[in-house]
Amino acid sequence: MTNVDTDVALVMAVIRPEKLADTKQALANAGAPSLTVTDVSGRGSQPVMTEQWRGEEYTVDLHQKVKVECVVADAPVDDVVDAIREAAHTGESGDGKIFVLPVADAVQIRTGDSGTDAV
Amino acid sequence: MTNVDTDVALVMAVIRPEKLADTKQALANAGAPSLTVTDVSGRGSQPVMTEQWRGEEYTVDLHQKVKVECVVADAPVDDVVDAIREAAHTGESGDGKIFVLPVADAVQIRTGDSGTDAV
Amino acid sequence: MTNVDTDVALVMAVIRPEKLADTKQALANAGAPSLTVTDVSGRGSQPVMTEQWRGEEYTVDLHQKVKVECVVADAPVDDVVDAIREAAHTGESGDGKIFVLPVADAVQIRTGDSGTDAV
Ligand SMILES: Nc1ncnc2c1ncn2[C@@H]1O[C@H](COP(=O)(O)OP(=O)(O)OP(=O)(O)O)[C@@H](O)[C@H]1O
Ligand SMILES: Nc1ncnc2c1ncn2[C@@H]1O[C@H](COP(=O)(O)OP(=O)(O)OP(=O)(O)O)[C@@H](O)[C@H]1O
Ligand SMILES: Nc1ncnc2c1ncn2[C@@H]1O[C@H](COP(=O)(O)OP(=O)(O)OP(=O)(O)O)[C@@H](O)[C@H]1O
Ligand SMILES: [Mg+2]
Ligand SMILES: [Mg+2]
């Protein structure tokens, strides 16, 4: 049914919201300006944190993050991953992750183009 | 660990919000009524636009879009892609993209069914 | 370009919002505490429902759900899927679905680690 075409990949990154602007710029510089952004929340492997609010202790187990998705064909995936990794990095816990998923096909709705031309 | 079963695919489309109703109808007509919808924003390859608001110029670089995800097994992927492409099309820049990703397995939580039966 | 490494998988579940807390706990118990959560809406295969609001009949065709995404490498995918399936189950229509997608690569932004070490 689908024929996995490894020339196209979805680079999905979960990053700090305050790093979105730099990440968009870095992606454009890497030749991959197209992207989709989703507000998400999440947690990594660090222990749950306890915070204070109006004198009450409560547990923060999900942190606001931003998901950035870029489907790339022309730009090398490694360059796109490196661009995000550098732009989103602070060195503190919670910087996020980048995942690369195979994409079997792509279609540009306006033109009907498919495959690598559509990305 | 995962055994890529190309009989199941995730069709992920990023479309104009005003095309969601037609797209849902088209998917139902194509035999693939099940879907997940996410509010997203994004940009494609067109240049950044400058807009005016209360006399101020500002840059719009992310546009509101809707992400539609359909995991399909029974309906042919091509029919599902064509249904979205036709329903979401205006011919103007910004119509969006459709990406097809391989799915290794699916489980219906209510029944515990897995594989193509679960989709 | 991407080399599908089936040792890493993305487990994507669409569940009832009220089952998120139990699902997070079950994932932590299964050794897979890291996750990303997105507010979504969707519909499955059941017929569209008609509801009343202030005496007016209207059609509900998209229900609020939560998408949970876990990229896993160390924990067996089957254990992660079972944990979600059990925690999110009510037996009523609308419990949701779990999809497993192959992941070709992963990078931890803080450390730069990649592959299974990054998950
Ligand atoms: N395995 C994973 N699956 C899904 N989402 C993840 C995963 N790991 C991290 N995330 C997402 O990335 C966000 C940031 O993760 P984070 O950087 O804290 O990961 P970590 O493994 O704890 O690394 P660090 O030690 O650098 O904090 C999380 O809030 C979550 O949304
Ligand atoms: N390569 C991509 N990766 C991720 N998301 C994309 C990609 N291309 C487009 N999108 C998403 O689709 C939306 C619409 O894209 P758009 O149709 O403008 O793409 P385009 O390549 O500029 O095509 P067009 O020339 O028809 O405008 C974007 O706002 C973004 O959310
Ligand atoms: N094939 C699919 N593709 C994408 N999302 C899906 C799919 N099936 C279900 N979903 C998502 O899961 C949510 C819950 O689906 P639901 O459990 O109602 O599925 P169903 O097939 O109707 O099963 P049930 O008979 O148990 O109700 C939907 O609102 C939608 O967001
Ligand atoms: Mg962390
Ligand atoms: Mg465009």
Ligand SMILES: [Mg+2]
């Ligand atoms: Mg249902």
